[in-house]
Amino acid sequence: MSQYNKTNFHKHTFCVFEEKPLSEVSGMRPNHKSKSGSSYFFMESGVYRLSDHWGRAANCKWRLEAADKKHGLRLGFAFWATFHPDNETEKLYFIDYDPQTRTVVYQHKNNLKLDDVKTLFSAPEVTKRIREIRSLFASEAWARHFDGDIETLRNNLIDDIAIHGKTLQQAKSSLS
Template sequence: MEEQVITTKKFTRNNFFKNTYCVFKGVRLREISRRKPHYRSESGSTYYYTTNGVYRLSNHWGRAAKCNWRLVSEIPVEIDDLRLGYADWTDFRENLDQDVDAYYIAVDFETKTVSYKHKDNPNYDNIAVVRPVDATRKLIKQIKNLLEDHKWAKYYDYDDLDEFRKEVVLELVNTNKTLNEIRRELAAY
């Protein structure tokens, strides 16, 4: 059997802003208190480079030009709507074209949260279906509704709502079945 080699582009301060995907980790503003910004974007975001990565101070996350940058943070907003995130250069991935299968969905059933991750994530389990970005976003909306609401489940016979919800969501994440197809299968039981 042939071994698959995954090559990833090396990102630096000179190219990290060119069509990339990254998950920044929230950090406190004191991390940059003695630093001067290396760059300020037209939209007002400031960037502070280090040898290993970059700090980004911004009031907007998600789509940034042709990049897709998420912020995962438990830190409350410290100034206005500004949030500070940090990412190592090795956290950046090439943001592939809109129609390329590049993202998978991760669900935390305890906190009832759902997010998407790049297929090059070292934690990818090779079980969740990899989809294009728009299909992934649409599916996340459906999954959020399933996790937050219970009205949809009243038409089905189940013993434990949380287990039933998990079963339906995992079917969506790990197969190419649509929510309507899953509902029809459940109704047939």
């Protein structure tokens, strides 16, 4: 039995919603409409959220897993079991990144796979490190002081940050 349901899912939670076609709720009336304009459709197994804003939602961190990054009104669905507790102080998050697509996101520790070896961070720590990793993907200026293949250097830095929990400065120092 999930600890989250329609009465408490919106209280300090992390969740990744899967994008769904709008047709899945067509003809349905929302069970709740938030002050910010999001509509919620409660099901026995989970909740649909129809919204034009994702990420931080009040005191929650809700991400929409979508095939594209278009903006506008989007529908997402999440099972009750995929909601996890969130706060700013506990080390609840790890960094997930894909060097091929150059994407980086944070995930809740309850989403770790058994064989994953990841460092856990608090919400502010993971936010800072993700910003640093995105800057490593966006620029090559940081690499002018290092010898070697830039992709190898970049992957080593990101591994040191995401897996080993080093700061960017510590990771750069270990390359020297």
